[in-house]
Amino acid sequence: MKKDIILSGVGGQGILSIATVIGKAALDEGLHIKQAEVHGMSQRGGDVQSNLRISSDRIASDLIPQGAADIIISLEPMEALRYLPWLSTEGWVITNTVPLINIPNYPDTKALEGELGALPHVVAIDVDAIAKTAASPRAANIVLLGAAAPFLGIDAGKLEAGIRAIFARKGEQVVETNLAAFRAGYEYAQKQAR
Template sequence: MKKDIILSGVGGQGILSIATVIGRAVLSEGLQLKQAEVHGMSQRGGDVQSHLRISSSEIRSDLIPRGGADLIVSLEPMESLRYLEWLSADGWVVTNTVPVVNIPNYPDQTALEAELASLPHVVRLDADALAREASSPRSANMALLGAAAPLLDIEPAKLEESIRTIFARKGEAVVEANLAAFRAGYETAKKQAAR
């Protein structure tokens, strides 16, 4: 098993929480993991990118080569497009459709949507709305993780177990809210895949 994943978004969206959930689930399955946060984490609103490399055998580098990513998971649509040159020819993009307009020359939303729609393998969802519908407006990152789950080759139950462990210190209500958002994203992705 080998899976190379780029997580992207802007600071404060919860990219590192997604990485932590995936990492804990991967390690619980006895797989190898290398992770690298590449830039932007120290600034709220700055771009954030994290490389996750998962394998059943030794991983030599923590950075994914251009054209080598199996999956881009992005909490911000422009950020998903920023890393397309890292995506393999048969790779997937799973992205939130809600922009974070934090620069004066942010691309036109219609052009952004058109470019995303033109990708051969893409799951687009309003993760923010799914989180709100699950009564957990701060859990858009977990809704997005749920949407990516069918493409991760990790049992959803392992990811849910990881969510429970990571958020346990915040109380059962927070755990359940994050699980509800994760499940909402998972169901949305399954419906898109069935079309």
């Protein structure tokens, strides 16, 4: 088993929480992981990106070469497109459709939708709306994790256990909210991937 994953978004969206949950679940499955994070100007709403490599074999490097990523998981559509050069030809893009317009020359949203729609393997999901309906607006990142779960090669139960472990210190209500968000994203992706 080998998965090379690029996680991207804007500072404060919860990309590193997604990486932490996936990493915990992978370790619980006895897999090797390597992670490299690029925070950019995350405290000022800048881009955040993380390389997460998971394998049943040892991993030599924590950086994913261009054209080798199996999955891009992005909480922001422009950030998903930014990392397309790293995506393999058979790779999947799992992205939020709602832009976080944090720069004056942000691209036209219809153009972004068109570029995403032209990709051969994409799950484009309004995680903000699903989070509001199923759990809490603050759990949008975990909705995205749920949408990516069918493509990770990690048992969904292990990812749920990772959510429990990562959020346990915040109390049972926060854990349950995040589990509801994960399950809503997972169900959405199951319908889209058919």
